[in-house]
Amino acid sequence: MKTSEDLKQILERIDHRGYPAYKDTRGAYQFGTYILGIDHVQGDPFAAPSRLHIQVAGRAARIPGNLYDSKCKKMAVADYLLRNFAKQLERYSFQAHGSGKSGMIQVTRCGQEVLERTACEIEEKTGNIIVRFEVGFPARGRTIQAGELIKILYQYLPACVEKALYYKNMDQNAVKRAAELAVDQEYIREQLKKEGLIAFVADGSILPRESGVSQRPMKDAVPFVSPDSMKVTMKLPYKGVLTGMGIRKGITLVVGGGYHGKSTLLKALESGVYPHIAGDGREYVVTDDTAMKIRAEDGRSIRHTDISMFINDLPNGKDTYAFDTEDASGSTSQAANVIESMEAGTQVFLIDEDTSATNFMVRDELMQQVIHRDMEPITPFIERVRDLYQEYGISTVLVAGSSGAYFQIADQIIQMDKYVPREITELAKEAASDYPALKFPEEKPEQPSFDRKVRKNPGIRQKGRVKLKTMGCDAVMIGHETIDLRYVEQLVDSEQLNTLGQIVRFLEEEIFDGRKTLGQAIEQVENVLDKKGLAGVCERNTVPGNLARPRIQEIYACMNRYRKLGTDRKERG
Numbered sequence: 001m002k003t004s005e006d007l008k009q010i011l012e013r014i015d016h017r018g019y020p021a022y023k024d025t026r027g028a029y030q031f032g033t034y035i036l037g038i039d040h041v042q043g044d045p046f047a048a049p050s051r052l053h054i055q056v057a058g059r060a061a062r063i064p065g066n067l068y069d070s071k072c073k074k075m076a077v078a079d080y081l082l083r084n085f086a087k088q089l090e091r092y093s094f095q096a097h098g099s100g101k102s103g104m105i106q107v108t109r110c111g112q113e114v115l116e117r118t119a120c121e122i123e124e125k126t127g128n129i130i131v132r133f134e135v136g137f138p139a140r141g142r143t144i145q146a147g148e149l150i151k152i153l154y155q156y157l158p159a160c161v162e163k164a165l166y167y168k169n170m171d172q173n174a175v176k177r178a179a180e181l182a183v184d185q186e187y188i189r190e191q192l193k194k195e196g197l198i199a200f201v202a203d204g205s206i207l208p209r210e211s212g213v214s215q216r217p218m219k220d221a222v223p224f225v226s227p228d229s230m231k232v233t234m235k236l237p238y239k240g241v242l243t244g245m246g247i248r249k250g251i252t253l254v255v256g257g258g259y260h261g262k263s264t265l266l267k268a269l270e271s272g273v274y275p276h277i278a279g280d281g282r283e284y285v286v287t288d289d290t291a292m293k294i295r296a297e298d299g300r301s302i303r304h305t306d307i308s309m310f311i312n313d314l315p316n317g318k319d320t321y322a323f324d325t326e327d328a329s330g331s332t333s334q335a336a337n338v339i340e341s342m343e344a345g346t347q348v349f350l351i352d353e354d355t356s357a358t359n360f361m362v363r364d365e366l367m368q369q370v371i372h373r374d375m376e377p378i379t380p381f382i383e384r385v386r387d388l389y390q391e392y393g394i395s396t397v398l399v400a401g402s403s404g405a406y407f408q409i410a411d412q413i414i415q416m417d418k419y420v421p422r423e424i425t426e427l428a429k430e431a432a433s434d435y436p437a438l439k440f441p442e443e444k445p446e447q448p449s450f451d452r453k454v455r456k457n458p459g460i461r462q463k464g465r466v467k468l469k470t471m472g473c474d475a476v477m478i479g480h481e482t483i484d485l486r487y488v489e490q491l492v493d494s495e496q497l498n499t500l501g502q503i504v505r506f507l508e509e510e511i512f513d514g515r516k517t518l519g520q521a522i523e524q525v526e527n528v529l530d531k532k533g534l535a536g537v538c539e540r541n542t543v544p545g546n547l548a549r550p551r552i553q554e555i556y557a558c559m560n561r562y563r564k565l566g567t568d569r570k571e572r573g
Contacts, residue, residue, distance in 0.1 A: 004031045008150065015146035019044050022137050022144060033060035034161055036153065039132075039542065044142055045100030049134035051545060054161060058127025062167045067179045068122045075116050076182035076275070078129075080175055081165060082120035083110055085131055088160035095156065096148035101136030105152065108546060112215045112282075113274040113492050114182070116549040118534050129165055132545025180238035181283060185275045187236055188286040195246065198348045198395045199269050199287040200232065202244035206281025207261070207268040208419070217281035222261075222419040229423045230412070242284060245421060247397065250411035251385055254399045255428075261419035262399045266352055269397060270490055273551065288395075291348035292341040292553050295355040296330035297487045303560060304567040306448040309384060310335040310360070313377050321449065326563065330357030331378055336560070338381070342392065343450045343519060344556035349388075351381075352399045362405045382406060383440050391444065407432035454521055455514035455566035460505065466539070468501040470494055476501045478508075481564050488557045495548035499534060500558045502547065506537040507559070512566065522555050 007029045014021040020043070028037045033056065040051040068074040086107045096103035108119035121130045138148035163169050188200055201207075203226055208218040224245070226232075232246030247269075254262050272287030304322040311320045311332060328336060334357050341349065353361065362382045382405055388394040400406055407413065413428045414421050460466055462479055469477040472494050476483045478501060485491060485500075503525055511521045528536040535543045550558075559565060 001035070002027055002029050004029050004036070004154070007036070007153070011146040011150055014144055017144050019137075019139050019142045019144060022050075031158065033057055034165075036157070042101075042137060045098060045102050045136065045139040047101075049101050049104050049106070049136040051132065052135055053130055053132045053545065054157070054165075056129040056131075056161065056165045058123070058129070061127060061129050061165055063122070063127060063129070063175070064167070065127065067175060068124065068127070070183070070186075072182040072186040072275070073179040074122050074124060076114055076178045077175060078117070078120045078122050079110060079114045079277070080178040081122075081129060082108060082117065082131070084170065085120070085133075085160060085164040086110070088164045089133070092152070092156035092160065096138050096145075096152050098136075098138035098140055098145050098148055099142075100139070102138035102145070103148065103152070104136035105133065105156065107131065107133035108495065108548075110277075111493055112276050112280045113271070114277060115274065115493060115496070116534070117495065118543050118547040119495075119545045121533070131165065132543070134545070177278060181278055182275060184236040184239050185283070185286060188234060188242075188284065189289065191234055192286065192288060195232065196249050197232070197246045198249055198252075198291070198397070199247040199272060200234070200244050200285070201226065201247075201265070201268065201272075202242055202284030205244070205268070205285055207264050207285070209267075217279075221281075225420055227414070227421050227423040230414075230421075239284075244284065248412060249393075249395045250389060251395070251406075251409060252397045253406050253410040253413045253428075254397065254416060255401065255413060255424075256416035258401060261416040262401065263352055263354065264419070265414075265416060265421070266350055266397065266399050270350055271492070273490060274492065288348045289551070290344075290346045290553065291350055292337075292344070292346040293350045293352075293489045294334065294337050294341060295352070295487055295489070296357040296360065297333040297337065298328070298330050300328050300333050300336075300484065300487075300561055301326050301563045302328050302332065302336045303562075303565045304452050305336050305339055305560070306450070307332065307335040307339055309339065309445040309448055310379050310381070311377055312379070315377070331360035333357075334360045334381075335378075339448050340556055340560045341553065342394065342448060344553045346553060347394055349394060349396045351396065353401055353403065354399070362403055364403075364405065379441065379445075382409065382438070384445060385409065386440075387445055391447075404428075404432065404435075405438065408435075408438055450517065450519055452518050452567045453514055454507075454512045454516065454518050455568070456512045457508055457564045457566050460508045460564075466505045466509075468498075468505065470497040470501060473497060476504065476558065478504050478562075478564075481562070483558055483562050485558060485561065488554060488561075491550065491554055493548050495546050496550040496554065498544070499537070499547045499550055500555065502534075502537045502539075503550075503555055504558065504562060505539065514566075518556075518559060518565075518567070522552065522559065525555065526552055 022041045035055040037053040042050045093105045094103045138145040205224040206217040208221040210216045226245030230245045269287045272285040273289045276283045307323045308320045407428045413425045415424045474486045534547045
């Protein structure tokens, strides 16, 4: 392996030459107790910064093995190291001068969630730490400023590595607490399954966020206090005794006046599928990790999906056993979202009345009298929600502010009053008894078919490569094809979309063959991710430092919105 001295000689040799000469620096170099890898060199000072990585040997980092001997602890400690490294880099970014992105030093900026990322990884067997980041190689105009890059690589970076990645220099208590919190969160998640719960919200949690654009906890917010009838006590491995509200399996209705915290509670439950950092306010809010937010999504594409559980006998005779459209209505899109989530293994639906199609959710008594059931192709969700639980084990948490129709069928009803929950099941049931009982169809719905076979899209590669681009958390572009993910609300980080782009490419090029179903193909991807990590879906094993793992539910959501998905029409069974 080349040494740091070799790299210095290269930089001195190419100083003041044209920018392309920086390509000579590619490779790995030994810097004392760590290796510096220059993986990709930018084409000019105004292009995307160069990609680098640092690998610190486990024997040098000396992080105790008991802090990363399980998946949840390893993820939490890697997250801590990454945040610490980012904090150090901030002090030095743009201290080296030049044109364009010269002197930029940046690494992934993490949100409130703890995710599996390529930006920082810990190798379980060796304890080696790998950190991937970006540097803008300095230039004046398009002339190399090697002296400035030497400052970055030989002064700034070693100082950051020393402070952020060696255990002796870290806040060791903070690292330990991060690992312990991860264990406690995992323990709660396991307890949900044992206790027949779908979610747990700890007393004292801060659920409101600072603003619509900030996910930090709101200052002076009302701490969460669970109603006595729903109070659950857990004894966590490290935190000890913790009380909070346990939401049981079944149909849960969240009601209350406007601005009293209904949607805030639902948002916290949506986010509870991920672990959170200490101080977030929601670190002990844990939801069944398969939970899926369901909403209407006008204009989305649907690819041969069996929505017959909710929609039948369309006036135009269109088959709903293999429904296909480029521009779905609100009700049709919500029906498809439910069925696709079932295919993805979801055990909990999270629904907000505000973002739902009214005609999909409920049909009142008067409307049933005027427009007879035979004249209405839509079977509303209220008529299927009980079947979903009894036949498929899928629970529902529904936020409702205007319709009381769900009172009759809910198993538990929570009223939010100035951000404080009260259980009002008996009170609401009593009030509902004065109204006519709901009429439901007698026949049980048929199990949806998930046998869509998927063939390759031959046009994905253009000029020898697949162009991938993401637009924040809104969309992924594959070549010229845009996959709209704006309404897949549990995608919390743009790096998850980067990974989804890689997954789409991997599926198209490596797995789709016209014989496997979409479910079988995605299961194969999940196995690759479990065995090889995020690197397993990257082209030529070049691992970018900007990937974060999405859940299997979001992989399904992405593929189902991919207009070039090569599904064939299924025959009605």
